[in-house]
Amino acid sequence: MSSSPADAILSARGLTKEFLGFRAVSDVDLDVREGTIHALIGPNGAGKTTVFNLLTKFLTPSSGTIFFRGDDITGVKPADVARLGLVRSFQISAVFPHLTVLDNVRVALQRKAGLDTQFWRSNRVLDRLDDEANRLIDAVGLSAFAGHDAAELPYGRKRALEIATTLALDPPVLLFDEPMAGMGVEDIGRISDLIRRIAKGRTVLMVEHNLSVVADLCDRVTVLARGEILAEGDYDTVSSDKRVREAYMGSEDE
Structure with missing residues (x-):
């Protein structure tokens, strides 16, 4: 098992989740660096929310390990994870x-x-x-x-x-599950500005469908497809990746 970078506050190694034989998340390695805004993106069914729920312990992984500040929290209950400083929001207010x-x-x-x-x-x-x-x-x-x-x-x-x-x-780490879901343009701008302000001195991990928000806010982006990591880097890097464009829009041959 590879070690986490020294600046990673939240990490996963080999994170896998199966539901009745269906592998929703497969062998995901993830590092969320302290003091950054990090996005999980991907097309519908990519496994984003499953990864999010695994990290916050609302789901139990089939295999793999989760670390917070270097400590193994894989077996820790959701309420205890929140007390450690991993606090999440939900799609529904x-x-x-x-x-x-x-x-x-x-x-x-x-x-x-x-x-x-x-x-x-x-x-x-x-x-x-x-x-x-x-x-x-x-x-x-x-x-x-x-x-x-x-x-x-x-x-x-x-x-x-x-x-x-x-x-x-x-909390030192805030986890937002689609914070812009259902919002109009004015509200999106207001909440984006708010997240940017409150992220100072904190770490933010967010699942978000609005790619304009991701491009504007996030330091690092992890792209999931079919439960696996497809690409990772800053927004310009992942948005120019041919595999990412095909995952969102389909190949040119389709």
Whole structure:
């Protein structure tokens, strides 16, 4: 088994996943370097989300090893992986719709403050989280919506709120599963700018279909096809690869 580069914060070696005899991911080696924005891309059915779920432990690999900061986390549970600092988002926004923006972020902050299981705490005790909550809300551009219920927010603003609740855990690694899914052009620009800002001092791994976003944001791109790594490098390198163009558009003979 090859070793991970010294600057890789998250790595996989020989990562494989089979479902009832179907090999969805096959022998993937991946290194996500600390302080970078790294994208997993590929045509539909390429295995991107399966790899993402394996790395975050929502799926158990059939074989292979996953490392975080050099430690083997292959057998670690998803909640424990999150506590280590690997925190993910989902394609569907996951916020509490009938809580305000402020209260959503306060809920997320309770774990870091040691209050996550102390539901009997008074509002007075929880009010001490307001300064940090408002700082995070401002960071994602939602200060004007702090008193609004999450259900009232447009879709793109809900995604921004989800990012704020993710940031409340202060993770060194953020994993975004199609953060631009279902967004209009204005929201895509807003969330792209937000990811760029919050990535400073952090590592980001994202699955994303929007190649314009990938070209604009990402330092490194891994292209998957049929569960295997097809190409890897910066966006200009992978986008000029004939195999990548054929995977997305089909060969010229078809």
